[in-house]
Amino acid sequence: MIYTLTLNAAIDMTISAPLLKENGVTRSEYESYSPNGKGINVSILLSHNNVENTPIAIFGGFTGKYIYEEMLKINKNIKPVWVEQDTRINIFINQNESEYKIVGQGAFVSKEKQKEILNFIEGFNSGDIIIISGSLPPGINEDFLVTIAKICKEKKVKVIFDISSPILKTLLNYNPYFIKPNDDELYSIFGIKIENDQDVINAFFKLKSMGAQNIMLTLGDKGMYVSYKNKVFYADPIKIKLISSACAGDSSLGAFISELIKDNNNIVDAIKLATAT
Numbered sequence: 001m002i003y004t005l006t007l008n009a010a011i012d013m014t015i016s017a018p019l020l021k022e023n024g025v026t027r028s029e030y031e032s033y034s035p036n037g038k039g040i041n042v043s044i045l046l047s048h049n050n051v052e053n054t055p056i057a058i059f060g061g062f063t064g065k066y067i068y069e070e071m072l073k074i075n076k077n078i079k080p081v082w083v084e085q086d087t088r089i090n091i092f093i094n095q096n097e098s099e100y101k102i103v104g105q106g107a108f109v110s111k112e113k114q115k116e117i118l119n120f121i122e123g124f125n126s127g128d129i130i131i132i133s134g135s136l137p138p139g140i141n142e143d144f145l146v147t148i149a150k151i152c153k154e155k156k157v158k159v160i161f162d163i164s165s166p167i168l169k170t171l172l173n174y175n176p177y178f179i180k181p182n183d184d185e186l187y188s189i190f191g192i193k194i195e196n197d198q199d200v201i202n203a204f205f206k207l208k209s210m211g212a213q214n215i216m217l218t219l220g221d222k223g224m225y226v227s228y229k230n231k232v233f234y235a236d237p238i239k240i241k242l243i244s245s246a247c248a249g250d251s252s253l254g255a256f257i258s259e260l261i262k263d264n265n266n267i268v269d270a271i272k273l274a275t276a277t
Contacts, residue, residue, distance in 0.1 A: 172210040
């Protein structure tokens with residue numbers, strides 16, 4: 001089974017609007033609402049590509065209820081962990097060619113609820129895959145991810161990390177199956193700057209020496225590099241007009257895993273689908 005873990009779910013409110021008026025009223029031209037959270041986004045893509053998966057996520061209040069009910073329409077396997085505070089709302093404002101993102105902190109998660117998640121992971125089987133994506137909400141510190149990594153290594157569960165936290169350095173000690181940094185995260189966490197192909201090769205060599213089994217490095221509209229087993233691949237995306245970059249990396253990861261899970265030797269098609277998505 002493939003699991004996704006979203007510790008800090010959200011509703012994404014996307015607004016298209018003309019130039020904002022200071023101390024005035026700006027009326028939107030378009031708005032939409034969607035269930036969000038990086039692991040949830042990955043789960044949606046897996047389901048879209050007909051790959052059975054179980055999303056685990058923390059929800060609270062009327063906002064959490066909305067996300068849970070929307071996800072039930074997509075995936076009946078969803079496992080909710082309920083907390084008292086409302087799940088956050090993220091606001092994305094698209095204004096001509098510019099994007100503005102206002103991201104909430106999230107609802108507080110108690111130790112009791114954290115234990116509920118750990119108990120569920122303890123029930124995983126050898127060979128299962130868990131994709132852990134996104135930020136940590138109030139109440140959960142980085143050591144929680146280390147605890148999960150330890151459990152998964154003991155149970156021989158494959159772990160994929162898509163996180164922006166410096167704890168990723170420590171998590172490499174547990175030999176994650178995949179990590180998915182972007183170029184900004186590669187620099188902020190590991191101090192590695194990407195300017196050319198050789199920089200990518202050097203970065204992959206360093207990350208593998210630290211414990212990563214495989215790596216997907218996304219570069220936005222510049223494409224992606226993937227280090228898988230003993231080979232490195234690059235995919236150059238088609239140039240398109242940007243409408244919104246929200247969830248692009250999550251979509252790539254979900255598409256990639258949905259293809260790779262069918263045939264782990266079919267890495268080229270997995271990268272093609274990830275790039276296109």
